[in-house]
Structure formats: C-alpha cells, structure tokens
Amino acid sequence: MDRLSCTHQPDLSTEADVHKVVSDLAASQAIRNLSAVYSMAVDDHDLDTVVNCFTPDGSFERAGSRTTGHEALRTFYMTMMQRYRTTLHVPEGHTIDIDDADPTLATGVVAGHGELVLDATLLMAAYRYTDSYRCLDGRWKFSSRTLQFMYVMPMEQMATGFGSSKRIRWPEQPFGEADIPEGLHTWELNN
Numbered sequence: 623m624d625r626l627s628c629t630h631q632p633d634l635s636t637e638a639d640v641h642k643v644v645s646d647l648a649a650s651q652a653i654r655n656l657s658a659v660y661s662m663a664v665d666d667h668d669l670d671t672v673v674n675c676f677t678p679d680g681s682f683e684r685a686g687s688r689t690t691g692h693e694a695l696r697t698f699y700m701t702m703m704q705r706y707r708t709t710l711h712v713p714e715g716h717t718i719d720i721d722d723a724d725p726t727l728a729t730g731v732v733a734g735h736g737e738l739v740l741d742a743t744l745l746m747a748a749y750r751y752t753d754s755y756r757c758l759d760g761r762w763k764f765s766s767r768t769l770q771f772m773y774v775m776p777m778e779q780m781a782t783g784f785g786s787s788k789r790i791r792w793p794e795q796p797f798g799e800a801d802i803p804e805g806l807h808t809w810e811l812n813n
Contacts, residue, residue, distance in 0.1 A: 650718045652762045661711035667703045683768040708739040726757040748772040770801035
C-alpha cells in the first residue's frame with residue numbers, strides 16, 4: 623500500500639464521487655471498529671469474537687509463522703491467551719485503502735502499543751499490523767494480519783534497550799533484531 627494513497631483529497635465534483643467518498647468513509651470506520659473490537663477481544667480473552675474477526679480462510683502471521691482458518695486460529699489464540707495473564711493492546715494510527723475495483727476489499731496498517739504480562743514480567747511493545755480486509759455479509763473482517771514489532775521488552779529494559787537494534791527481548795530467549803523500522807526497504811535506502 624502506498625502510504626500516501628489515503629491522504630489525497632477526494633474528488634467531490636459529481637454525485638457519484640460523493641457517493642463513493644461516503645461509502646469509503648463508512649467502510650473505513652467499520653474497519654477501524656473491527657481493529658478496536660479485535661484488540662478488546664484479545665485483552666478480554668474472548669476467543670469467539672477474536673476468531674470471528676477473521677474470514678473463514680483468514681490468516682495471522684507472526685515471526686514468519688502463518689496460521690490460517692478458523693480452527694487453527696482458535697487453537698493459536700487459545701494458546702496465546704493461556705500464555706499471557708494480562709494484556710492491553712491499544713491501536714493508534716490506522717491507514718485504510720479501499721480497493722477502487724472491488725469495494726468489498728481493502729488493505730491497511732495499524733500502529734499500536736501493548737502491555738503484556740508473561741509470568742511475572744511486564745513487557746512493553748510497539749507493533750504494526752499489515753492487514754487485508756474483506757466485507758462478508760455486510761461485515762468487515764480480516765482476511766490476513768501480519769504482526770511486526772518495533773520492540774517488545776521488559777519494562778525495566780526500555781531505558782537501555784530502546785536505542786538498540788536488538789529490541790525483541792522475550793524473557794529467557796536471546797535478544798532478536800526488531801522487525802521495524804530496520805527491516806523496511808526505506809530504512810535500508812536511507813541509512
């Protein structure tokens with residue numbers, strides 16, 4: 623998705639243009655609501671709602687591992703919910719691009735922050751979801767979500783760890799390179 627594609631001033635010169643703009647705005651708001659519902663459902667350990675945020679063939683990808691379909695997603699999220707005692711996911715910026723050729727399809731990027739309790743460790747995280755959406759039976763759902771981290775580390779390491787490229791710091795695992803921004807082609811071009 624071209625980051626600037628959703629920042630252009632829409633054409634409002636005809637009734638058809640106005641209709642498309644209103645339709646795209648309504649779709650964008652429904653997609654933002656989907657993102658908020660997903661975050662709250664994950665935090666509430668509401669497994670049914672989380673799974674129903676995805677299309678039947680929807681997928682979730684994290685650290686190169688992809689989980690596809692409702693049953694596999696149910697198992698994946700149940701394992702995650704059992705692993706983390708308490709979580710708080712806060713979606714922040716959200717860009718959405720509705721497909722001009724098929725207005726039941728869209729793509730987007732959600733930036734956010736999270737707090738996760740793993741055993742007795744409070745982890746802080748900044749993440750981005752790169753999403754594809756599909757509208758089925760009048761409801762927007764994720765057809766795919768890919769999670770990337772800017773950082774995830776114990777809160778007490780933030781002051782010293784944030785400046786490092788090794789910002790993926792799960793307890794009892796070797797430190798890992800952050801996905802973003804270092805993994806982006808723009809970062810490599812300009813550094």
